[in-house]
Amino acid sequence: MAIKKQYLKSKPVCKVTFSVPAEEAKSVVVLGSFNEWNEKKATKLKKLKNGTFKATVDLEKDNSYEFRYLVDGKSYINDDQADAYAWNDFAGAENSVINL
Template structure:
């Protein structure tokens, strides 16, 4: 799940990435172009039984990302705006901030 919060007075968008706990055994990392493709561990939230990562991104742009589950399995977000082949025989998720 992806939640976007747009601000009327700012040129940025608050984006929350969320993955249900049942899709994860131990851990999940967000891997994205806006993080220089370095895995960023998502925080486990007991109340919602999910893993979350929140950030602010520039408006009117497009970003690529995937989730790395348990350091071994790549998955995509079904709520992504689009998908794009990544050169490894799979697709990356695309997130639009417009």
């Protein structure tokens, strides 16, 4: 997994690219505090020929966001390159954290 951050000079925004290697998966979405953990608002990652799922999201800088990947609508996974992890009592598990 990978997270790439690209800060824009013209706006207080960071383009964040999420990458998840999941050759066997049919779909991967990223859910988080930036889309209210709402599956209908979830960012869908596009499957590339090499089996990696990838998407870019514009997020406001100077913030921290919690997120997790949802694979095939049933398995939540964290990003091993997250900036930190935060315990979530509702889920009974840790969320990945990205600091911008």
